[in-house]
Amino acid sequence: MLDSAQLLTAVVFLPALGALILALFPTGDDRNLKGSAIAVSFLTFLLSIGLWRGFVETRVGYQFYDSIAWIPAFGITYTIGIDGISLVLVMLTTMLVPLTLLGAWSAVEHRTKEFVIAILVLETGMLGAFVALDLFLFYVFWEAMLIPMYFLIGIWGGQRRVYAAVKFFIFTMAGSLLMLLAILFVASQPDGGWNFQLAHALLRKFDPSVAPYLFWAFAIAFAIKVPMFPVHTWLPDAHVEAPTAGSVILAGVLLKLGVYGFIRFAFPLFPDAALDALPIIAWLAVIGIVYGALVAWVQPDMKKLVAYSSVSHLGFCMLGLAALTIEGVSGAIFVMIAHGVSTGALFLLVGVLYERRHTRVLADYGGIARRVPIFAFFLVMTVMASAGLPALSGFPGEFLVLLGTFTAGATQRIWAIVAATGVILAAVYLLWMVQRVLFGPLSNAANEKLADMNLREICVLTPLMIFAVVLGVKPGIVLDKIEPAVEVFVVNLHERAERRPSYAADSGRFRPRSVPSRTPDKPAMVLPRRLPNTLQLPSKPMFRAPPGAVPLRAAPTVVPKRELK
Amino acid sequence: MSVSFSDLTPLLGMGIVIATAIILLMYEVFSDQIDRRYCARIAAIGLLIAMYYVGKDIAAPTRALFASNVRAAPIVVDAFARASSLIMMAGALIACLLSPAYAKNQGHDYGEYYSLILFAVVGMMVMVMSGDLFTFFIGLETMSIAVYALTGLRARDPRASEAALKYFLMGAFATGFLLFGIALVYGASSTGSVSLSDLARTIAASNDAVMARPLLGIGLVLILIGFAFKIAAVPFHMWAPDVYEGAPTPVTGFMAVGVKAAAFLGLLRIVIVGLSAQDGGADAIWVDFLSGLAVVTILVGNAIALVQQSIKRMLAYSSVSHAGYALIGVVAAAQGEAGAGRAVLFYLTTYTFMTLGAFGVLTYLEREDGGVESERFGAYAGIGYKHPALSIAMALFMIALAGMPPTGGFVGKLYVFSSALRAGETTLALVGIFGSVVSVYYYLRVIVAFYMRDVPDAGPTPQATRSTELTIGLALSTAAVILLGIAPSHWLAVTEIALKSLVTVGY
Structure with missing residues (x-):
């Protein structure tokens, strides 16, 4: 039986393994190829249900955590783990992919083998990016995802598919290379060594003169993926030209990686720069x-x-x-x-x-x-x-x-x-x-x-x-x-905001008016989450997580950064 | 001092290569005039044995030849020399494997072809072992003369003749620069010597006031210009595209990787041992020169590659821009950044395999009647489905050249850029990143041509030339590109040992 960490690895790599096996299938056998690809992705979904069931909601920090050395000379590790945010996105991915494949059953008639392989490799890329807790590993998955998507648009797309595919690729790549530079900055240790682990990077303090550049290097990469307003122009082209399956995965999962990147990397790594931005x-x-x-x-x-x-x-x-x-x-x-x-x-x-x-x-x-x-x-x-x-x-x-x-x-x-x-x-x-x-x-x-x-x-x-x-x-x-992951995310940034000299001046920016006055000995206990009276939610049970009146779980003693191994 | 045979044991690897080259010449003389099938195999086996002897103990202690200590030795066999030789022999091995089917097609399957490649490798090995500038020069010339001849092999093709002549003239020009530079440095040196350690001492003695000794400064820049020709750095790259286009494709691959790697690694030794020994190195004139060269090379190389209509010319310009990336690493090394030399070594390794692989695929698809027309992007439409395995390999090489994970190209670029950041050369790293983004476009064009266009445009289309050797060569390149991307640890360790041997021993 798989232990918990192996289960996550299995979920991530099962589609890629399936793609490898499908590569050995004879080319013409479309029904078998599609059927097997659906089976593989459905099996991945079933495995991921194990993640859902095994996930302990009340725990803060990463679960199914695993970390092994990969390229020791560079301080690069294979570190994976999920919190609630990654979990729901992983579930979304594993759920969408089999449906997408089934949906494409009759739409894709030529080069079926390449098609199903591309989709399965893409699934591994996306899942990997959602669970990676090592900056290098994340970057590898992030980029690896690009290649099958590029092929999906470029081969099975519409009239202007080549234009759309290349535009998609270059937009994303331009952003990611900037991020790569920033990752190198973050991973380069003062003592001359390297450490790409996210948990380690979170503990570092960056020079305020450099941090905004680093933040924006990450932010631009993610903003392109989201896509945010001025850099969204690749999206309509990519969507229109992509085959249905490509569009579904692009909109359904790939775009989320941009937002996820902000939550997991850009904001926590450079909180001050993020607050300014x-x-x-x-x-x-x-x-x-x-x-x-x-x-x-x-x-x-x-x-x-x-x-x-x-x-x-x-x-x-x-x-x-x-x-x-x-x-x-x-x-x-x-x-x-x-x-x-x-x-x-x-x-x-x-x-x-x-x-x-x-x-x-x-x-x-x-x-x-x-x-x-x-x-x-x-x-x-x-x-x-x-x-x-x-x-x-x-x-x-x-x-x-x-x-x-x-x-x-x-x-x-x-x-x-x-x-x-x-x-x-x-x-x-x-x-x-x-x-x-x-x-x-x-x-x-x-x-x-x-x-x-x-x-x-x-x-x-x-x-x-x-x-x-x-x-x-x-x-x-x-x-x-x-909820726990979101709390940690918000609390950490608020703590940082409150430590800023400018905080008193523009406190209204980050704190609702109704935050009670705080006692200095319990700094982290107050959360800006109380709603104004006029806006009480009508049916509280429906919204379990964020309802205003529910007192906070005694959370903020748990700052996950320090909890990580 | 007298030289006994046992003093030469560190050169065993080189000896095997020379012996193989001579065996091939003899084979050509004595074999039945028609059967040259085994030439490539003999060359490959010779190279494999040599690689085994060089590689079996890379970390062995440094040996100085023809001198009592390392400082004065004209030839230094250290871990750096061994690792570098390995790269070059691997390049030559793959080039040999790519050749036979093509050579037969193009009517130049002579045994001399392989011995020329092997002699070029010997020259390269001398370049990376040289402890002084003269030895380096001898190695460079040995290599160059062999490659001049290789370039002109397809004598009946006017493009090939043009390429050979151009390469020879430009090469002679570069040699002139180099030699004159060496002479000036000799004149500037206090002890009247050209050994690298004396060069370091001369520079140290002149402190920051290089300009006070203009001979030294000018001499060094002239030497670097000579290098710039060999590595095809802008603005000394003019010969490269024509020569790359005219030379037999496997030779082009060999030139693009072997000659370049040898020049770079020789330069690396000179920079690390001779130039960056002192703190004064940081703002010296040659650092500025090299940085400028790197920036211009990356920008111009990428810009011109963008508009090429022929895949072969595109690869030629892409190899120009890759010289720029490697130069970034050399600049960082000149600043005294410890990791930079390793980065360059690693980068050149991955570059060797991905570039040779790409040229190998082109070799596989080269037409008998050749010509520019069959090298257009448009001619390759639909190849992806006619030759699936070959095309996946080509896509992999393109992705690696563009510097994407999970390939060796990515790790190499990462390493070079990170060392630039460490050395405080953020601008250079940004230029490198910018160049990489631009390069993605033209590398993707190849994939677009292979996979996303269904019907080739009018004109001759590629045809496959199958051979076992070619397949093995491509398989080796593919495996190396993937391995260097997924499990680079072992080779990273080798580069570390190699560079340590440069810094710690003797100098």
Whole structure:
């Protein structure tokens, strides 16, 4: 039987191992190739359920931790472990990949072997990046992920696939190489040695004159991946040209790695620089929310519409981070999961239409609801989830982000107000899309014989719908898992903020007004998490993690940095 | 002093290479004129045996030849020399394996071909063992003359003749610089000597006031210009693309890695032993010269590679820009950064395998009628599916050249850039990073051509030339690129021992 650390390693490398075995399969045998790839990824999912069940919610710090030397001369280790945040993202990944493969069953007809191998290698890359606790290891997975995605877009993509693939690659690579320099700075020890372990890097203090550069080197790499406002331009191209499977994984998981990078690396490593950068990040996030929504509104192409909606939704994630409250950060992570489910489903649905009609232009459809009722049902459900209808997955996350931002201070309130328009706009462009595709008169004769979804497609989308409902009704299943990790993240940054000389001057920036006065002997016990009275949540049990009135777990004695081996 | 045979044992590896080269010449004379199938195998076996003898005890103590102590010795066999020789012999081994099918195709499968490669390797080994500038010069010339001849092998092709002539003229030019520089340094030296340790002492004596002894400064810069020609650093790179294009493809690969590695490693010894011994080295004129060279080389090399239409020329310019990355490491080494020399050694190792691999794939796909037309990017459309294993290897080499994990190219770049950071050369590291980003584009173009275009554009398309040796050569390069990326520890340890031997012993 695997012990706990080996289980995590197994989850990460099982897809790659599967890809290796699939490479030996004969080329023409498409059914077997696809079937085996689905089996491998499903097995990975089953293994990852072991992670979910074995994860102890109440523990702070990394679980399933393992660390072995890899390149000792350079202080490089194979160190992995997960906290709640990584856990939910790992689960999202392992859940999405088999569904994606099943969804691509009939869409991919040429070079099937290469296709399934690329997807499985990609899965290992993504999982590895989520669990790596060594900067070098993280970078290796981060970059290794790029290559299969590049092939997915470049080989199985649309007309301008080469342009999109190269643009995607170069944008990401430019960011990551800057990050690599920063990683080298961080790993280079004063005594001349090297140490790439994250836990070790977290203990270091960086010269305030250097730290902002290091922070931005990390931040730019992650911002490109998210993608944040001015560096988002690769995303629409990549999404439009990518095959459905590529889009689902890109939107569902890859983008989350950017946000995850901020949470795991950029913010904790350089807290002071991060605090200085918060307003910039928040404003870029807000601009991204509104801009993404507005641009999505006018897209004639369904896939591009969904792509820009991703820019908007990921803006919420970054805003939640920048708010730096428990609610905001929890909400950001929740949005990541919810967006993975709903946008993944949206791309799959667009793929369903595209497979039948080979067009994604909205104007080519209209009134098809009567021809394809099952499809219409799924599309409406997904759009509702994506638009943030209460009781579906989109709602809790965005609500928490806005709440967390609004309550964080006076400046933050403006961000929240502007960002809230994004929620409205999301409803506008999504519903308008639904209306133009599904309802009205059947304007295009070519749609007369449109076939409804088949059993396979229903099997792909049903689990996603179930997740969308479950996440909406019972957000606690995610929020409970991530709470300790989020607390640690927020508390550490707040502690740092309070130690800054400028803190008294602009305390409103990081602390809600209602924080009780603190006693100096218990510095870390106070958390800026109390909500204003006017904004009490209506049904507290629904929101187990961040409710204002629940007293904090006696957490902050646990600063995980010191707990690590 | 008299030299006994036992004094020569440290040179056993070199002796085996020379013997193999002579055996090949004899084989050519006495064998049936038609059957030259075994030439490549003989060369490969000779190199393997030599590699075994050199590599079996890399960490053996330093041996000085033809002198009583290391300082005065013209030839120094230390761990650095052994490790460097290993790299060059590995390069030659792969080049030999890539050659036979191609040579037969192009009508130049002479046994002399392989002995020329082996003689070039001997020259390279002398370069990295040299304890003074004259020995270095002799090694350089031995290598160069062999390579001049190799370049011109396809005598009937006008491109090849042009390449050979150009390379020879430029090479002679570079030699002139080098020799004149050595003469000036000799004149500047207080003891009238050209040994590296005396050079270090001369520099130490002149303290920071190099400019007070212009002979020394000018001499050193002239020597560096001579190097810059050999490693094809901008602006002394003009010959490289034409020569790389005109030479037989395996020879191009061998030139791009072997000649470059030998020049770099020779330079590294001169820099570490001769130039950076004192603190004054940091702001000396040659450091500025080298940094400037590195920056220009990276920027120009990458920029021109970007617009090439032929894969072979693109690889030529990419090898120019790789010289720039390695120069970053040399600059860091000149600043006294301990890890930098190791980084250069490691970088050149990975560079050897990935570049030779890439040229090997091109060799595999080279047409009988050759010509520029069949080397266009567009000609390679769809190769990825016609030759899956070959194309995966090519993709791997491109990814490695671009410096992506999990390949040796990544670890090498990481090492070089990190040593630049350590030496305080942040700007150089940033330039290197910028160059790498640009380079991603043209390396991806190869992958795009192989995998993402379905129909080749009009004109001759590549055709495969299969041979067992070629397959083995490519398999070796592939394995090395992956191993150096995933489990580099062993070779990292070797580089550490190698560089330690330069710093600690005797000087």
